[in-house]
Amino acid sequence: MAKGIMIIDGVRVPFDGEKNVLAVVRKAGIDIPTFCYYSDLSVYGACRMCMVEDTKTGKIEASCSMEPRDGMSIRTNTAKLLKHRRMILELLLASHDCSCTNCAKSGNCRLQELAQRFGVRHVRFPDTRPRYEMDYSSHAIFRDPNKCILCGDCVRVCEEKQGQGILDFAGRGSELQVMPAFDKKLSETKCVSCGQCAAVCTTGAITVNDQIGTAWRAIHDPQKRVVVQIAPAVRVAIGEEFGYAPGENILDRIVSALKIMGVDEVYDTNFAADITTITEAEEFLQRLQAGGPFPMFTSCCPAWVKYLELNDPKYLKNISTCKSPMEMFASVLKEKYAEKDAADSRTTYHIAIMPCTAKKMEAARDEFFHNGTPDVDLVLTTRELVDMIRETGIHLDELELESPDLPFGLGSGAAVIYGVTGGVAESVVRHCLPDKTKNALRQVRVSGIRGDEPIREVTYDVGGTEIKIAVVNGLVHAKELIADVEAGKRFYHLVEVMSCQGGCVGGAGQPYGLTAAKRERGKGLYAADASALFKRAEKNPVVTAMLADFGPQWCHDHLHVHYGTEE
Amino acid sequence: MSMNQRLARVSEIIDAHGAQPSQLIAILQDTQSAFNYLSQEDMTLIAQRLGISTAKVYSVATFYENFSLEPKGKHIIRVCDGTACHVRKSQPIYDAIHDYMHLTGKRKTDADGLFTLETVACLGACGLSPVLTIDGEVHAKMTPDSALALLDTIRKEEGLAK
Structure with a gap:
C-alpha cells in the first residue's frame, strides 16, 4: 500500500493505503461530490463529478480513478472544475424527470442535493428522451427509468455484493438505459427482492414499494384492530432519521409514536424470534441425530430463500423448515386472535415493521396465505414508518416512553441479535450448548461468530460432537460458500445466511447508510442483548408457556413451512 | 430446426470458444452468423454456460449495432x-x-x-x-x-x- 504526502488545495495531507485520491481528499475534510462512486463498490469513473486539477500541469482527472502519489499536488475547486461540475449537473438534469416535490426520494436524492449545492437553477437543454415505462411489478421495489442518471450503482451492488446481476446497462449513447435482461419486468426475472439497488440509488429511479396509504387506511378503519410487530433491526436504525446516533435503541419512543398514530397494539418480533430459536434448535438437534441433511441453512432471510428457490432448488431441503420470526408471529396471532375477533366483531389487521424490502415479497408468498388472506396483512419498512411519523408531526424526543404490549412484547437477548449477522446462529448455539453458565455465553460471544467478515467459521462442542457453523452476509458470499460446499472444500452443520451486508441492520428498508452506520446498529443490538433480562430463548416465560399450551402438533403444523416441496 | 437443436448448436459454439467469458463477443458473433440473429434463449444459454448474468449478455448484445435481436428477413x-x-x-x-x-x-x-x-x-x-x-x-x-x-x-x- 502506498504511503506519502499529497498537497491538496495547498495543504499537506498524508496518505497511507487509501485506494484513490478521492479517499484522501475526503479524509482531508473536503466533501468532493460524486454520483457513481460508492465506497463499498468497485470504482466506475462515469460521473466525472470528482474531477480534480493538477496544480503543475493544469490537467483535470477523475480523483476516484487516480492512485495517490507522494508529492502529488492538486486543487479541488478551481474555476474550471466548478464550471465542469455545473455543466455535468445541468446535462444530467436535462435528461432527468425533475418532479422533485412528489418524488419519494426528495430530501435523500443525491442529484437534488448536488444541484442545490452547485446552484444549478436553470437548465438550458430540453429533455428529448421518450417517456419510459415504469415497473410496478415487484412487491419490494419500484423502478422509474425516467429518473435514472446511469451512475450504475444499482448494477454494481446487484452484481458485486449480491451476485445476482439482475440489472445492467442496455443500449448505447442517448438510448442507454439500466434494465433487466430483455427489458423484462422485475417480477419476470430472478430478482430476490433484497432491495439493495434501491438502497444505493442516487436518485428516485429505484425506490421501495411505498404502502403507507394502505397502512393509514387500516389504522383509520374502526372495524380493524391494528396490531403491529417491530423487528429487532428497526429500533437501532430508525433514530438516524430523527437526529439520534446510529445504533441508539429507541424502541420505546417508536411504540409510543405508533400508539399516538392510532395503532391498537404494538408487539415485538423478538417474541417470535425466541420461538424461532427454540424450534430451529430442535430441528438442528434432530438433524444431528438423523445425520443430516447438512448443512442446515437458516430460513429467516426471505431473499436468501428466494435465491435458492430460483437458482439452486436442490438445496431447498437443506433450508430449515422453520418459518421466519415475522411469519411465526403471524401464526401465533392468527391462533390467539380468532376468538378476540369473534368477541368484538373487529378484524385483526397485522402490520410488520421490518428493515427489509424482501419481507414484502415474503408476506405475499402463497405459503403464507390462508383462506385468501395473507398471514401478515402489510409489511412496512423502517423508512416508511419514518415517513408516517413525519407526516403526523410527532416529536420523538418529547414523547413519554412506552414499552411494547404484553404478552407478545417480551423477548430475550438472543432474539434481539437476530437483526445482526451471526445473531441467529448465536441464539441457536446458546440454546444447544449444554453449558448454561454465563461463562459459556461469553465464550460464544468471543468465538468469532460476531464480526464484519463476509464469511465467518466457528466450531463448538455440543455434547461431544464437534459442530461446524458458518455465518455469511452478502448473497455473493453465499454463492461462494455453496460452490465450496459442493466441491467438497468446506463442510458445515449449520450455515446462517443473511442477504444484506451486516445482516438485517443493513437491510434495504433502513435509513440510507454506509458500512460504518451498519456496524453501529449491530453494536446497538449487542448492547440490547447485554442488558436484556434473560439471554436465552428458552428463558422467555411467555414463549415456553405458550408452546406447551399449543402442543407439538400445533407447532408442527403452524411454525414450519416447506419451500418448493409439497407436503 | 427445433429450439433444442438450435440450442445444441449454440452450445457447440460456446465450447468451440472454451466457454470463456472473455470470448463473449466472438460467441455472439458466431451465433448470429449461424442463425442471423440472437434469440433470448440463445443469450440466456450463453450467460448460463459462461457463468455471467443474462443482463450482462444482453448489455453487450444491445451495445453493438451489428447484433440483431430480431430474426432477419430472407x-x-x-x-x-x-x-x-x-x-x-x-x-x-x-x-x-x-x-x-x-x-x-x-x-x-x-x-x-x-x-x-x-x-x-x-x-x-x-x-x-x-x-x-x-x-x-x-x-x-x-x-x-x-x-x-x-x-x-x-x-x-x-x-x-x-
Whole structure:
C-alpha cells in the first residue's frame, strides 16, 4: 500500500493505503461530490463529478480513478472544475424527470442535493428522451427509468455484493438505459427482492414499494384492530432519521409514536424470534441425530430463500423448515386472535415493521396465505414508518416512553441479535450448548461468530460432537460458500445466511447508510442483548408457556413451512 | 430446426470458444452468423454456460449495432450512407424502401420476413454512388424508383404479389 504526502488545495495531507485520491481528499475534510462512486463498490469513473486539477500541469482527472502519489499536488475547486461540475449537473438534469416535490426520494436524492449545492437553477437543454415505462411489478421495489442518471450503482451492488446481476446497462449513447435482461419486468426475472439497488440509488429511479396509504387506511378503519410487530433491526436504525446516533435503541419512543398514530397494539418480533430459536434448535438437534441433511441453512432471510428457490432448488431441503420470526408471529396471532375477533366483531389487521424490502415479497408468498388472506396483512419498512411519523408531526424526543404490549412484547437477548449477522446462529448455539453458565455465553460471544467478515467459521462442542457453523452476509458470499460446499472444500452443520451486508441492520428498508452506520446498529443490538433480562430463548416465560399450551402438533403444523416441496 | 437443436448448436459454439467469458463477443458473433440473429434463449444459454448474468449478455448484445435481436428477413438490403452516397441522396432511397416495407419504430424487417433494411457506412464504391447491396450484390447509381423496382422483382420471384 502506498504511503506519502499529497498537497491538496495547498495543504499537506498524508496518505497511507487509501485506494484513490478521492479517499484522501475526503479524509482531508473536503466533501468532493460524486454520483457513481460508492465506497463499498468497485470504482466506475462515469460521473466525472470528482474531477480534480493538477496544480503543475493544469490537467483535470477523475480523483476516484487516480492512485495517490507522494508529492502529488492538486486543487479541488478551481474555476474550471466548478464550471465542469455545473455543466455535468445541468446535462444530467436535462435528461432527468425533475418532479422533485412528489418524488419519494426528495430530501435523500443525491442529484437534488448536488444541484442545490452547485446552484444549478436553470437548465438550458430540453429533455428529448421518450417517456419510459415504469415497473410496478415487484412487491419490494419500484423502478422509474425516467429518473435514472446511469451512475450504475444499482448494477454494481446487484452484481458485486449480491451476485445476482439482475440489472445492467442496455443500449448505447442517448438510448442507454439500466434494465433487466430483455427489458423484462422485475417480477419476470430472478430478482430476490433484497432491495439493495434501491438502497444505493442516487436518485428516485429505484425506490421501495411505498404502502403507507394502505397502512393509514387500516389504522383509520374502526372495524380493524391494528396490531403491529417491530423487528429487532428497526429500533437501532430508525433514530438516524430523527437526529439520534446510529445504533441508539429507541424502541420505546417508536411504540409510543405508533400508539399516538392510532395503532391498537404494538408487539415485538423478538417474541417470535425466541420461538424461532427454540424450534430451529430442535430441528438442528434432530438433524444431528438423523445425520443430516447438512448443512442446515437458516430460513429467516426471505431473499436468501428466494435465491435458492430460483437458482439452486436442490438445496431447498437443506433450508430449515422453520418459518421466519415475522411469519411465526403471524401464526401465533392468527391462533390467539380468532376468538378476540369473534368477541368484538373487529378484524385483526397485522402490520410488520421490518428493515427489509424482501419481507414484502415474503408476506405475499402463497405459503403464507390462508383462506385468501395473507398471514401478515402489510409489511412496512423502517423508512416508511419514518415517513408516517413525519407526516403526523410527532416529536420523538418529547414523547413519554412506552414499552411494547404484553404478552407478545417480551423477548430475550438472543432474539434481539437476530437483526445482526451471526445473531441467529448465536441464539441457536446458546440454546444447544449444554453449558448454561454465563461463562459459556461469553465464550460464544468471543468465538468469532460476531464480526464484519463476509464469511465467518466457528466450531463448538455440543455434547461431544464437534459442530461446524458458518455465518455469511452478502448473497455473493453465499454463492461462494455453496460452490465450496459442493466441491467438497468446506463442510458445515449449520450455515446462517443473511442477504444484506451486516445482516438485517443493513437491510434495504433502513435509513440510507454506509458500512460504518451498519456496524453501529449491530453494536446497538449487542448492547440490547447485554442488558436484556434473560439471554436465552428458552428463558422467555411467555414463549415456553405458550408452546406447551399449543402442543407439538400445533407447532408442527403452524411454525414450519416447506419451500418448493409439497407436503 | 427445433429450439433444442438450435440450442445444441449454440452450445457447440460456446465450447468451440472454451466457454470463456472473455470470448463473449466472438460467441455472439458466431451465433448470429449461424442463425442471423440472437434469440433470448440463445443469450440466456450463453450467460448460463459462461457463468455471467443474462443482463450482462444482453448489455453487450444491445451495445453493438451489428447484433440483431430480431430474426432477419430472407433478403438483406444495405443502403450505403457513406459521405459520397449521402451527398448524392441516399437518404431518399432509404426512406422509399422504409415506406415500401411498411416499417415502423425500430423495426428493420418487414412483416412477411422477406426483407431486412440496414444502412452501411461505406462500401468503397463511391464512384458508383449512391449504391445499395441486396444479399451482398452491389447495385450502382440508384434512385428511389430503381431501388423499389429491384424489390418488386424479388417479390415476384418469391411468388408474392406486390
